[in-house]
Amino acid sequence: MVQETAVCRRVKRQPARASTVLRGLALPFFWLYSYDSTMRSIVQTGDPVLRAIAKEIPLDQIGSSRIRSIIADMKLLLGKEEFGVAIAAPQVGESLRMFVVAGSAALKRKYSEKKREKGETEDYEKFEGHPTDDEAYINPILIKTSRGKKDKHEGCLSVRGKWGEVPRAEKATVRAYNERGEKFERGASGFLAHIFQHEMDHLDGILYIDKATSVYDDADKK
Numbered sequence: 001m002v003q004e005t006a007v008c009r010r011v012k013r014q015p016a017r018a019s020t021v022l023r024g025l026a027l028p029f030f031w032l033y034s035y036d037s038t039m040r041s042i043v044q045t046g047d048p049v050l051r052a053i054a055k056e057i058p059l060d061q062i063g064s065s066r067i068r069s070i071i072a073d074m075k076l077l078l079g080k081e082e083f084g085v086a087i088a089a090p091q092v093g094e095s096l097r098m099f100v101v102a103g104s105a106a107l108k109r110k111y112s113e114k115k116r117e118k119g120e121t122e123d124y125e126k127f128e129g130h131p132t133d134d135e136a137y138i139n140p141i142l143i144k145t146s147r148g149k150k151d152k153h154e155g156c157l158s159v160r161g162k163w164g165e166v167p168r169a170e171k172a173t174v175r176a177y178n179e180r181g182e183k184f185e186r187g188a189s190g191f192l193a194h195i196f197q198h199e200m201d202h203l204d205g206i207l208y209i210d211k212a213t214s215v216y217d218d219a220d221k222k
């Protein structure tokens with residue numbers, strides 16, 4: 001009580017002027033804004049946007065500044081993640097049908113780091129012919145998957161601290177639009193095929209933990 005009274009007195013004696021408060025606030029906000037062009041962060045499980053069916057992007061909107069800036073934010077956030085290999089728009093709070101896959105160099109490095117951690121052998125052949133830039137897939141459709149499914153290690157930037165075993169097809173083909181609004185098709189096997197399936201699920205409100213045959217905490221040893 002004594003302390004409270006003392007605080008009240010001090011406030012009464014030295015009332016903060018609005019202009020002083022604003023100056024104090026403006027500087028750090030401006031600094032943050034200029035330091036990092038996005039105020040977004042990766043949405044975590046429990047947020048309804050991850051459970052919504054994402055909407056298609058009208059084709060005439062693909063080159064718009066809004067869509068371009070969302071893609072830029074997705075690339076920026078993905079780039080900050082040591083083990084991030086792809087990100088879907090709902091993960092940055094936008095219920096839109098698109099995802100970004102990291103360029104192959106980053107993909108290779110992150111993939112081999114993960115493999116080494118688990119004491120498995122790296123397999124670079126799986127990455128041949130993949131682009132080196134981050135690639136946006138807009139309004140993607142999974143047009144083909146191979147029949148048999150195998151359990152694969154999977155994690156998600158929206159489910160921190162966990163990983164699981166998820167049955168996925170070994171091969172998958174996606175048809176989508178790129179950032180220039182051009183239609184393209186990409187067939188993949190192995191890791192990229194699993195990424196396609198994981199990201200397509202995000203657009204339908206599905207997380208890997210829904211499909212996993214087992215889920216572990218990061219600290220758990222298999």
Ligand SMILES: [Zn+2]
Pocket residue numbers: 155156157158198202
């Ligand atoms: Zn994910």
